[in-house]
Amino acid sequence: xxxxxxxxxxxxxxxxxxxxxxxxxxxxxxxxxxxxxxxxxxxxxxxxxxxxxxxxxxxxxxxxxxxxxxxxxxxxxxxxxxxxxxxxxxxxxxxxxxxxxxxxxxxxxxxxxxxxxxxxxxxxxxxxxxxxxxxxxxxxxxxxxxxxxxxxxxxxxxxxxxxxxxxxxxxxxxxxxxxxxxxxxxxxxxxxxxxxxxxxxxxxxxxxxxxxxxxxxxxxxxxxxxxxxxxxxxxxxxxxxxxxxxxxxxxxxxxxxxxxxxxxxxxxxxxxxxxxxxxxxxxxxxxxxxxxxxxxxxxxxxxxxxxxxxxxxxxxxxxxxxxxxxxxxxxxxxxxxxxxxxxxxxxxxxxxxxxxxxxxxxxxxxxxxxxxxxxxxxxxxxxxxxxxxxxxxxxxxxxxxxxxxxxxxxxxxxxxxxxxx
Amino acid sequence: xxxxxxxxxxxxxxxxxxxxxxxxxxxxxxxxxxxxxxxxxxxxxxxxxxxxxxxxxxxxxxxxxxxxxxxxxxxxxxxxxxxxxxxxxxxxxxxxxxxxxxxxxxxxxxxxxxxxxxxxxxxxxxxxxxxxxxxxxxxxxxxxxxxxxxxxxxxxxxxxxxxxxxxxxxxxxxxxxxxxxxxxxxxxxxxxxxxxxxxxxxxxxxxxxxxxxxxxxxxxxxxxxxxxxxxxxxxxxxxxxxxxxxxxxxxxxxxxxxxxxxxxxxxxxxxxxxxxxxxxxxxxxxxxxxxxxxxxxxxxxxxxxxxxxxxxxxxxxxxxxxxxxxxxxxxxxxxxxxxxxxx
Numbered sequence: 001x002x003x004x005x006x007x008x009x010x011x012x013x014x015x016x017x018x019x020x021x022x023x024x025x026x027x028x029x030x031x032x033x034x035x036x037x038x039x040x041x042x043x044x045x046x047x048x049x050x051x052x053x054x055x056x057x058x059x060x061x062x063x064x065x066x067x068x069x070x071x072x073x074x075x076x077x078x079x080x081x082x083x084x085x086x087x088x089x090x091x092x093x094x095x096x097x098x099x100x101x102x103x104x105x106x107x108x109x110x111x112x113x114x115x116x117x118x119x120x121x122x123x124x125x126x127x128x129x130x131x132x133x134x135x136x137x138x139x140x141x142x143x144x145x146x147x148x149x150x151x152x153x154x155x156x157x158x159x160x161x162x163x164x165x166x167x168x169x170x171x172x173x174x175x176x177x178x179x180x181x182x183x184x185x186x187x188x189x190x191x192x193x194x195x196x197x198x199x200x201x202x203x204x205x206x207x208x209x210x211x212x213x214x215x216x217x218x219x220x221x222x223x224x225x226x227x228x229x230x231x232x233x234x235x236x237x238x239x240x241x242x243x244x245x246x247x248x249x250x251x252x253x254x255x256x257x258x259x260x261x262x263x264x265x266x267x268x269x270x271x272x273x274x275x276x277x278x279x280x281x282x283x284x285x286x287x288x289x290x291x292x293x294x295x296x297x298x299x300x301x302x303x304x305x306x307x308x309x310x311x312x313x314x315x316x317x318x319x320x321x322x323x324x325x326x327x328x329x330x331x332x333x334x335x336x337x338x339x340x341x342x343x344x345x346x347x348x349x350x351x352x353x354x355x356x357x358x359x360x361x362x363x364x365x366x367x368x369x370x371x372x373x374x375x376x377x378x379x380x381x382x383x384x385x386x387x388x389x390x391x392x393x394x395x396x397x398x399x400x401x402x403x404x405x406x407x408x409x410x411x412x413x414x415x416x417x418x419x420x421x
Numbered sequence: 422x423x424x425x426x427x428x429x430x431x432x433x434x435x436x437x438x439x440x441x442x443x444x445x446x447x448x449x450x451x452x453x454x455x456x457x458x459x460x461x462x463x464x465x466x467x468x469x470x471x472x473x474x475x476x477x478x479x480x481x482x483x484x485x486x487x488x489x490x491x492x493x494x495x496x497x498x499x500x501x502x503x504x505x506x507x508x509x510x511x512x513x514x515x516x517x518x519x520x521x522x523x524x525x526x527x528x529x530x531x532x533x534x535x536x537x538x539x540x541x542x543x544x545x546x547x548x549x550x551x552x553x554x555x556x557x558x559x560x561x562x563x564x565x566x567x568x569x570x571x572x573x574x575x576x577x578x579x580x581x582x583x584x585x586x587x588x589x590x591x592x593x594x595x596x597x598x599x600x601x602x603x604x605x606x607x608x609x610x611x612x613x614x615x616x617x618x619x620x621x622x623x624x625x626x627x628x629x630x631x632x633x634x635x636x637x638x639x640x641x642x643x644x645x646x647x648x649x650x651x652x653x654x655x656x657x658x659x660x661x662x663x664x665x666x667x668x669x670x671x672x673x674x675x676x677x678x679x680x681x682x683x684x685x686x687x688x689x690x691x692x693x694x695x696x697x698x699x700x701x702x703x704x705x706x707x708x709x710x711x712x713x714x715x716x717x718x719x720x721x722x723x724x725x726x727x728x729x730x731x732x733x734x735x736x737x738x739x740x741x742x743x744x745x746x747x748x749x750x751x752x753x754x755x756x757x758x759x760x761x762x763x764x
Contacts, residue, residue, distance in 0.1 A: 189539040190471035194677045198743035209736045331490025388558050401547030
């Protein structure tokens, strides 16, 4: 079967599946599902750059999504007047100033070998400066945080348009990726996986506990939409508008990525992925190129994550389950076909549809198992059967990963190997 | 008497508090990390990939102990130790066999296909998700106790001046088990034929193979040891605190940090790394004002002692192993004990 026929067949099958769900559960539900799947598709495109183009193993997806979502909240949530009229901004400004001075001093000290400082002394002084900066900033931040939490709840947003929030979210995620990449990209993939897992945990811990900034477990809602909300237009129309926005983003990203893939730059990336040593021998700066990929990928992941959280209209730091969602996106990419942008989009749509549908299916299976078990063996099901049934979905993700890696490592839409004759 | 005078000058109350909160707590959590990290580092040394489901293997071992506890509730009372501890060797054996089965089912086919290490890591993450799903499916998400009514949780209080030094029975058992495990592992690796073969494979697999060492046997032994130690660590941790499926995910990052700090592929390094990470965690969240308060009369007026002076707030404990990890990766990527990075 030729690749284009295969693509057409798979997408036609997917369309049939989606049409069936529309008919069964109604248009409002179907459009919601598609809009969310579109956001996941953007994230999957970002991941396919990192994994499919450059072979980078990013397990901290949810950390980047969370930080992007938070930035969106900060930029586009309505202004909180109580915060701006109190003493909070001044105190935060002081803390920021202290931080800036401390960081500048620390960086200068770390460069001081150039003016003849012995190395040991340099390291000691740098560490001391960093520790003093940390303690000073913490000392100034604590009273500010208490004050803001007492008087204003949290800092609120800047009230700017939503698209600016999305772009800002992508940029912040990219910056975080840059900092991470500087540390881990020179090392082997295992370390990178562990380090990205760690950064995701830290971002989550910070967002969850910094109540003055994010309201922590109290959550922030409703987030503003870039299109009219369901209250103004009704569910179907507003969600369709949202879907249209995300679909345009996907198309733009897809065209750009395809062009990049076919360009000399894309060829260089594949060369690095496939044979690092020979690429290095040809004079390619491997770590620099990888850093490029990592940052660009994280920017797109941040963009998609911001769009996803905006769609749900609620920012809840504790909802970024690191495992389930991270590897849901991984399944999308490897099942769809790493290194094939169309594959990533297809995988995202298919896997998300299955994921959404698996909840009622799992529930149905478990309730019937319960009924049969009671009838045949007098088995008393535990009370929390519902939450337990949902754990099966984690199991299915894991099973899919192992099965795909073993039996179809190239995915449903394999990467098109280009030949230059 | 001079000793009595010395004792009254020393702030015993605060020092004992420090011992309780930092030294003992650090030893406990450090021993658990060490038991896990030894397995991770052995697997990394022999099979060359980071084994992500290790935390789940520890939890699974603890659940095996729980099931055994239900089957033989009276076993502990006969010996005078906690039942779960008495049954732990069986749990270790079961988990060791389980680890070998895991390797047969999931990792060996991939190894035979000759995939890249990163694909092995992804497979192991798939296995981790499956194990978490199964653990929660069968055990729910609630917490359980590994103590049954028949065994009382002995708490030893050693009076030292003002406050008592507190240590519980499971904590003593944990220290004892860790020491026994470390000595046994050392003897195994240095004295036995299989232990030497393992070290040879870890150092240079190709050379080991042409010397006639069976890689299959070495791999199997690695999984047996890693599984048994994981079960011991998990059971003892669950005895000390409580047993819940979330246990695994919280300890996997510190365990990796411990393995990398100690130098990947170095069992002794993993033990040192585990204790280092454990102590760093307790030191970082310790409230230092407690120790500074007795100095109050000797300090000048303008220095204030804040009520809370910890390096990191308790809710950011997870950050500590991560920072150790990053610091080691930057300054000494081979770890303290010169493990391997790029093989």
